[in-house]
Amino acid sequence: MKRYGEHRFPGKLFVVEGIDGSGKSTQIMLLNEWLKSEGYGVVFSEWNSSPLVRDITRRGKKKQMLAPSTFSLIHATDFADRMEHNIIPLLKAGAVVLCDRYIYTAFARDVVRGMEPKWVRELYAFAVKPTVAFYFRVSLEVAMKRILVGRKGFKYYEAGMDLDLSENPDESFRLFQGRILDEYEKMIAEFDLMVIDAALPIEAQQSQMRQIVRGRLTQAKRLRVAP
Amino acid sequence: MRETYGVLLPGIDLADLTGKLIVIEGTDGVGRSTQLHLLRPWLEQQGHAVVDTGITRSELAGKGIKKAKEGHTLGRITLTLFYATDFADRLKNQIIPALRAGFVVLTDRYIYSLMARAMVRGLDPAWIRNIYSYALKPDAVFYLRIGVDDLIPRVVFSRGFDYWESGMDLHPSEDMYESFRKYQSSLLAQFDTLAQEYDFEVIDASADVRTIFTQLQSGIARVLDGRIRERFAAPEAGSSEKPRPAGSPVIEVKERIPAPAVAATED
Numbered sequence: 001m002k003r004y005g006e007h008r009f010p011g012k013l014f015v016v017e018g019i020d021g022s023g024k025s026t027q028i029m030l031l032n033e034w035l036k037s038e039g040y041g042v043v044f045s046e047w048n049s050s051p052l053v054r055d056i057t058r059r060g061k062k063k064q065m066l067a068p069s070t071f072s073l074i075h076a077t078d079f080a081d082r083m084e085h086n087i088i089p090l091l092k093a094g095a096v097v098l099c100d101r102y103i104y105t106a107f108a109r110d111v112v113r114g115m116e117p118k119w120v121r122e123l124y125a126f127a128v129k130p131t132v133a134f135y136f137r138v139s140l141e142v143a144m145k146r147i148l149v150g151r152k153g154f155k156y157y158e159a160g161m162d163l164d165l166s167e168n169p170d171e172s173f174r175l176f177q178g179r180i181l182d183e184y185e186k187m188i189a190e191f192d193l194m195v196i197d198a199a200l201p202i203e204a205q206q207s208q209m210r211q212i213v214r215g216r217l218t219q220a221k222r223l224r225v226a227p
Numbered sequence: 228m229r230e231t232y233g234v235l236l237p238g239i240d241l242a243d244l245t246g247k248l249i250v251i252e253g254t255d256g257v258g259r260s261t262q263l264h265l266l267r268p269w270l271e272q273q274g275h276a277v278v279d280t281g282i283t284r285s286e287l288a289g290k291g292i293k294k295a296k297e298g299h300t301l302g303r304i305t306l307t308l309f310y311a312t313d314f315a316d317r318l319k320n321q322i323i324p325a326l327r328a329g330f331v332v333l334t335d336r337y338i339y340s341l342m343a344r345a346m347v348r349g350l351d352p353a354w355i356r357n358i359y360s361y362a363l364k365p366d367a368v369f370y371l372r373i374g375v376d377d378l379i380p381r382v383v384f385s386r387g388f389d390y391w392e393s394g395m396d397l398h399p400s401e402d403m404y405e406s407f408r409k410y411q412s413s414l415l416a417q418f419d420t421l422a423q424e425y426d427f428e429v430i431d432a433s434a435d436v437r438t439i440f441t442q443l444q445s446g447i448a449r450v451l452d453g454r455i456r457e458r459f460a461a462p463e464a465g466s467s468e469k470p471r472p473a474g475s476p477v478i479e480v481k482e483r484i485p486a487p488a489v490a491a492t493e494d
Contacts, residue, residue, distance in 0.1 A: 001304065001349065001350045001351045001354065003351070003354075052291075052295055052300070052301070052305075053291070053309075055291070056287065056288055056291040059287075060287050065286065065287055065316075066287075067236075067238065067315070067316075067319045068236065068237045068238065069236045069237075069315040069318075069319065069361065070287055070288075070312055070316050070319070073308060073311050073312040073315050074287070074288070074312050076308050076311075077305055077308040077309045077311075077312055080302065080304040080305040080307075080308050081302065083302075083304070084302030084303070084304055084305055085300075085302060113237065114236075114237025114238065115236075115237065116234050116235075119357060119360065119361070122353075122354060122357040123357070123358060125351070125354050126304050126354070
């Protein structure tokens with residue numbers, strides 16, 4: 001079992017992280033379009049998307065059966081399935097893999113739920129270290145404004161209702177996101193996260209991202225046939 | 228007070244877990260189920276409330292693991308974490324509440340089997356130990372130990388080879404017999420290491436059902452504060468508190484011992 005930092009693959013792995021409302025999903029979507037137009041073999045891998053574990057996670061959430069420990073472990077199981085069956089083989093093949101959320105999401109959420117930081121980090125030791133991990137830094141106020149537009153209510157775990165922070169889901173969500181934000185801030189130095197100011201215009205953020213990614217694309221395979 | 232192997236899970240209070248946690252460990256087909264079927268009624272006759280649990284019996288993940296294994300599609304890390312999820316759910320929702328209520332929790336395997344399986348599959352021992360560091364330390368672990376030569380006829384002549392018990396995910400090019408031999412031999416070697424590290428009470432599982440049962444009774448009686456011993460053992464001259472030599476029978480087995488049940492395949 002190779003550990004974080006020990007993997008050496010020809011492919012490239014770019015991940016985006018940040019709290020809800022940071023705009024990271026928009027940015028990685030734009031990056032994906034650009035990379036495809038440049039002729040790279042790009043594959044998109046989402047958090048929580050392994051077909052195998054998805055049904056169990058969904059049921060556990062719906063029935064509110066998840067404790068902090070099982071919440072953490074079921075997400076790690078899901079992530080492991082994607083890592084073993086999807087991300088690693090793709091990186092071996094030389095693909096550019098894009099992930100909307102990565103292990104840092106788990107570190108933030110699980111620690112806020114009371115799991116030991118060291119335990120959670122070791123749990124994910126099998127993960128490949130990303131080529132670049134972008135962190136979209138945004139204030140809680142700005143993020144909340146973006147999210148609350150056109151949204152009707154939060155789901156139980158999404159709002160961190162299991163933490164008993166507040167009986168009001170909106171208030172609970174705000175408190176929960178605030179704590180997540182604190183965890184992200186601690187991880188910037190620890191994991192060398194590439195900070196992007198998510199308060200900037202979308203175009204400005206995207207242009208920064210492309211510049212950084214461009215410099216890291218040596219060895220990644222371009223498709224021979226023009227798209 | 229009860230302890231874990233290092234990490235305390237949030238929301239779990241270790242105080243007042245007055246019940247007893249008793250683990251029966253051993254490899255596939257060694258006769259664990261047969262013994263557990265005898266132990267439960269015996270303990271209940273002594274007035275102990277018993278909860279039994281075992282791998283893949285969680286409400287959250289049990290069915291999912293079984294379903295996933297049918298397709299043989301799980302990676303090694305994924306399968307290991309799936310089992311850890313199942314265990315965490317059972318710890319929180321079955322084992323801890325039962326211990327708090329003063330039950331005897333009899334568990335068919337514990338973290339050790341899960342660790343052994345993961346290590347045989349080449350996963351990092353430090354990584355796997357960290358995962359299970361939130362597990363409660365049990366009051367006793369009885370390890371039903373068997374050699375691979377004694378194990379083979381038991382498994383093969385009762386239910387045949389199973390894909391996972393034969394470690395076919397590790398040796399896909401071998402026939403089931405060769406693979407079973409290799410896989411179970413490395414598993415048993417891992418168990419022997421764990422037995423030392425975690426201080427298992429080793430029971431020779433090549434003995435007959437009655438002999439094993441008697442040894443388990445003796446060991447469990449010791450764990451249960453001698454409550455059973457006082458009631459059933461002939462008082463020894465001088466002091467009834469004198470420690471009994473390991474392995475000596477405690478009570479006569481009155482129940483008819485059934486033939487070893489054809490146990491289910493690996494959980």
